[in-house]
Amino acid sequence: MSKKLLANWIVAIADILVLIIAFYISLAIRVNLPQDIFPAMQDISIQDFDFVIFISFIMLTYEKIYRFRYDFWQDTFKVIRSLFIGFLLTFALLSLSQNNLDYSRTFIIIYFALALVLLPIFKRYTKKIIFYNDIFKKDVLIVGDKESVDTFKNEIVKNWYLGLKFNNKVYKSVIIISKGLDSSELNRIIDKYLHATA
Numbered sequence: 001m002s003k004k005l006l007a008n009w010i011v012a013i014a015d016i017l018v019l020i021i022a023f024y025i026s027l028a029i030r031v032n033l034p035q036d037i038f039p040a041m042q043d044i045s046i047q048d049f050d051f052v053i054f055i056s057f058i059m060l061t062y063e064k065i066y067r068f069r070y071d072f073w074q075d076t077f078k079v080i081r082s083l084f085i086g087f088l089l090t091f092a093l094l095s096l097s098q099n100n101l102d103y104s105r106t107f108i109i110i111y112f113a114l115a116l117v118l119l120p121i122f123k124r125y126t127k128k129i130i131f132y133n134d135i136f137k138k139d140v141l142i143v144g145d146k147e148s149v150d151t152f153k154n155e156i157v158k159n160w161y162l163g164l165k166f167n168n169k170v171y172k173s174v175i176i177i178s179k180g181l182d183s184s185e186l187n188r189i190i191d192k193y194l195h196a197t198a
Helices: 003-031 046-062 072-096 105-130 146-158 183-196
Strands: 138-143 164-166 173-176
Touching: 003 046, 003 105, 046 072, 046 105, 072 105, 138 146, 138 183, 146 164, 173 183
Parallel strands: 138 164, 138 173
Antiparallel strands: none
């Protein structure tokens, strides 16, 4: 198993654990809500709720957050979009199956609201631990004028969430900064590194 694939699996497993943790926290919140305002909730176990966790994880996978590396805000936007669609699909499935009375709508709302908060936070700490060591970072070559390359190198160092590391000898990807390059020069560089990394 490659280092990139292993890192992606670690992040995915951590996300699933967060979704499970969110269930138990949401359950604790829901059962303690005043019953004179909220109706009593029927007993529910994690097995009853696993389809919701599955839908949420599938939507996260669909957004390709385990395939590509985004910065924190791009990643968070994709998490929010995934959970929002998961929320809509959950209510749609419950309505179509006519089982919505078996579930507390308040509980489901609490669950997705909590997941929206917990997932980005835990994902940030998970990636910080993973990328603390260079072993899981992706080696990249940056091509362009010296000033632009130096600026991009500094951005890579500051934006550790991307999990990238500059390496001009052994690299998996090439980042070409097109500033100051005409189209023919840009095409020549692309062609050169396209064959080099093929």
